[in-house]
Structure formats: structure tokens, C-alpha cells
Amino acid sequence: MTNDLSLARLLGPEGTACAAAMEAGRRWLAGRDPAVLMAGVGREIAEVPAFAPIDKRALPASYGGDQPGPSDDFLVGQGLFYLSEQRRLFLDCTSGHYQMLWGYNHPELEAAAFEAVRAGIVWDNHSNIPQAPLKQLGRRLIQAANDPDEPDPLDKVLLGVCTGTVACAAALKTQIKVFERKTRTRAAPVILSLEGNYHGSDFMLQFMRGLWPLLPRPCEFVNLEPNALDAIEAAFTRYGERIAGFWAEPVMMNREAILVPRATLELARRWCDRVGALLCLDEIQTGFWRPEIFDFRALGVRPDLVVLGKGMAAGFHPLSGVLFRSRHDVLEQYDAISTNGSAALPALVALASMQLIHARAGQVEAAAAGVQSGFHALANEFPELVERAQGRGHLMGLRLKSVEHAKALHRRLLADGIWTRVHAYHEGHRTVLTKLGLLADAQIVDFLLDRIRQALRALSIPNSSTSRQTTNVP
Numbered sequence: 001m002t003n004d005l006s007l008a009r010l011l012g013p014e015g016t017a018c019a020a021a022m023e024a025g026r027r028w029l030a031g032r033d034p035a036v037l038m039a040g041v042g043r044e045i046a047e048v049p050a051f052a053p054i055d056k057r058a059l060p061a062s063y064g065g066d067q068p069g070p071s072d073d074f075l076v077g078q079g080l081f082y083l084s085e086q087r088r089l090f091l092d093c094t095s096g097h098y099q100m101l102w103g104y105n106h107p108e109l110e111a112a113a114f115e116a117v118r119a120g121i122v123w124d125n126h127s128n129i130p131q132a133p134l135k136q137l138g139r140r141l142i143q144a145a146n147d148p149d150e151p152d153p154l155d156k157v158l159l160g161v162c163t164g165t166v167a168c169a170a171a172l173k174t175q176i177k178v179f180e181r182k183t184r185t186r187a188a189p190v191i192l193s194l195e196g197n198y199h200g201s202d203f204m205l206q207f208m209r210g211l212w213p214l215l216p217r218p219c220e221f222v223n224l225e226p227n228a229l230d231a232i233e234a235a236f237t238r239y240g241e242r243i244a245g246f247w248a249e250p251v252m253m254n255r256e257a258i259l260v261p262r263a264t265l266e267l268a269r270r271w272c273d274r275v276g277a278l279l280c281l282d283e284i285q286t287g288f289w290r291p292e293i294f295d296f297r298a299l300g301v302r303p304d305l306v307v308l309g310k311g312m313a314a315g316f317h318p319l320s321g322v323l324f325r326s327r328h329d330v331l332e333q334y335d336a337i338s339t340n341g342s343a344a345l346p347a348l349v350a351l352a353s354m355q356l357i358h359a360r361a362g363q364v365e366a367a368a369a370g371v372q373s374g375f376h377a378l379a380n381e382f383p384e385l386v387e388r389a390q391g392r393g394h395l396m397g398l399r400l401k402s403v404e405h406a407k408a409l410h411r412r413l414l415a416d417g418i419w420t421r422v423h424a425y426h427e428g429h430r431t432v433l434t435k436l437g438l439l440a441d442a443q444i445v446d447f448l449l450d451r452i453r454q455a456l457r458a459l460s461i462p463n464s465s466t467s468r469q470t471t472n473v474p
């Protein structure tokens, strides 16, 4: 037994070839100007040696474990670009799974992390003896959430949780605990949420979207259409003080990027105050993707609970959180905790990332405006194919007129090296989604819009085909 911890050895029998391909891919991506990279998107990069990827039969079917043939998964990434195992170059237009705020291995964030480690910041420790970055992140988030003269500030933040699911569960528990303390009846609390919500993958959060129909519900979960003001009003009138909480995501990235109207949030705010319920905004998708950090700051609606995740630590390592007010500080330490919450190094990366957002606010805003107006322009340009553009800023969707066209557009973009997502698996859903990382500038935005334009044009011409190319890009 040797102590060889080299990548080639750790990756097993295929390790030597795999590590060599990674190294070649990393070098190829690192030295190149984005304009050159854009020219190579969709092509096979011959400078990266071909190799046999590690098979993934060990993974469950839901993670591709049963896919036949050699895989074409992620080989190596840099910024907004990545190479697949079959050596194809992609522009990642969804920031991984919506969490890689600055793309892959952003050099400044990486440098900040390495420097912090050298200075004594640990990767992780224990949640009730937090290291300096976590405490500072708490202060920084509170600062971002409030004006200096805010009369009723969100002045506490739970950072002891690892993933968005655990943070959402903590927010839900807070709503229920506050309800338990004030209720005079033994009736189960009611949780109102929006149709098409996604607040995570534990049972309670999945009850909120109607899953596990055979299991008894500990609360009454009621789903409402985001724009149905009358129905929301009727639900508050009907359940009154039995309502423990109202949930919304400002941009519903799990429902075709539709926007929750400001009027809905304002109505929910008024009613929550009247019946003593807590308004929770799940900003796991929207948070950190704008200079104000939180969507609620720009929308002007002040929630009682704000859930943070994904982009907060720029995908460095899972770290999530819940912002709230001191009077709602009702959970005990072990009510809401995960082993890797309160982690010092991700907190440091989150601080560095917030600094970058502040420093690059102009570019971030310009890109957001460019994507948003560009998607609307595409919808106008192709009225026979596209129903409308939806979303806000970097979080945009193109809703096609048919499911088949949505799937075909997604396939075509993929064949062209443009990584997007498609919502076409629920009845009526037919939207191609993007969430570019904040590194995107006007060049990248125009490039993406142009590739979508070309794909839509090709879809308008029946029987046109795409071909794969091999290239030596300088």
C-alpha cells in the first residue's frame, strides 16, 4: 500500500488516461480568450486526448447509472465553459444546476480560498464554535438585507445548514413553531404555497407540491396559482389564523421561470400580518444573482423569512441559510442543523463572491438587461414558434408554442454546444431555461442569443440538420 494520492491513482484503473485528459482540457481552457472559446463551442477539441471514461453503473438510474455506452459527462470546466468526456466544448448557460454563480473555478475566488487556507481558515468545523468568516458572513447578509435605518430589520441568520432543502425545512419549522406558540386551538397549521413550487427534496417540502399522496400530512398544504389574487384572498379568508406561513419564489425556475407578480407578494404580506403568519421568500434561485443580492430588496416587499442557498457560496461547497428577525429565533440548535453547515471556507468564498458582485455591479446589471431584452426580442422575432419570454434578468425562459418544439430547441442547442435546460416533463410545460453565470458579458450574451436565433431559424425550416465538427482552435 503506497501513499500515492495522485489524481491518476485515486481515479482507479482508468485514472491515468482520465487525469491526462483532464490536465490537457484544463490547460486548453485556461489560456484562451473567451472569443476563441466561443468559436469552439459545439466542437470536438482534438488537443484533448480521447480516453475511456469511468463507467457509472455504480450510480442510480436517476443519475444516469443505466445509460448505455460510454458516457459524455463533465470532464473539466473553467468559467462559463466546460469540456465533456467526449472532448466537446460547451457554454454552460445554466451555471451548473443554477448554483455556479461565477462559473467553474473562478480564479479570484480560488485564489481567495487558497490564501484563506494558508492563513488558517479551515474547510469546516463545528457549528456552535464558528470561525471568523461565518460570523462575518452573517453580518454581511444582514447588512445586505436591510437599509441602515430599517425599523424592523431581518437581524438574524441561520447558517448551520448545508443544502437549500435543509434551509427550507428550517424556515418551515420556524413558521410552525411560531404558530404553535400563538395558536389557541389544536387544529393543524395551514401552509400556503404556489402551484409549481420547488422548495427541496425532504418529505415536508415535497408534501408542499403534492407528492407522496399515501402519506398522512402533519399540516394542511394548500397550493395556489401565483397570479390568482382572488383565490389567495379566499384562502386567507377561509383559513385565517390557522395559516402558519405563505411561501413564494420570486422567479419560479422550477415552473418555466414564471414571475410571481408583486401584487401577489404584497397581498400575501398584508394577509400574513393580519392572521399572524410568516411570509417566506425562497431566494435560493434568485439570491446573489443581482447587485442588491436579494430580489426582495428590488421588489420592495419585506418577508419574515428569506431562504438562501445555491449561489451564496458560488457553488464552492454547499452552504445555505435563513434570514429572519430576532423575535422569530425559536429553533433549538439541533432543530435545524447539518454537519457541513456553518462551514468556514465556503463562508469565506461567499464573502469574496459578494465583494465581486459589488465590484462588478455594472456588468452584472448590463448582462441581466441584455439577456432579458434579448429573450423578449427572440419571442417577437419567431412568433410562429415562441409563445413568450418569461423570467427576469439572468433567470430567463423561452416558452415555445408546443412541447415538441421546446424539446427540439433544447436538443438542437445541446448539439450545438449550448447547455440549457428544458421544462417539458409536466403537462403544458414547454420552456427552455437559462441562468448565465455573472461572468457573462455583452459578448457572451450576444453569442447565446445568436445561437438560440440560429436554432430557432433551423426549427422553422423542416428537416434541417446539425452536424458535429472537430477542430483545432488556436
Ligand SMILES: Cc1ncc(COP(=O)(O)O)c(C=O)c1O
Pocket (backbone or CB within 6 Å): 163, 164, 165, 166, 168, 198, 199, 200, 201, 249, 253, 254, 282, 283, 284, 285, 309, 310
Ligand atoms: C427554489 C429552490 N428551493 C429549494 C431548493 C433545494 O435546494 P437544494 O437542492 O440545495 O437542497 C432548490 C433547488 O433547486 C430550489 O431551486
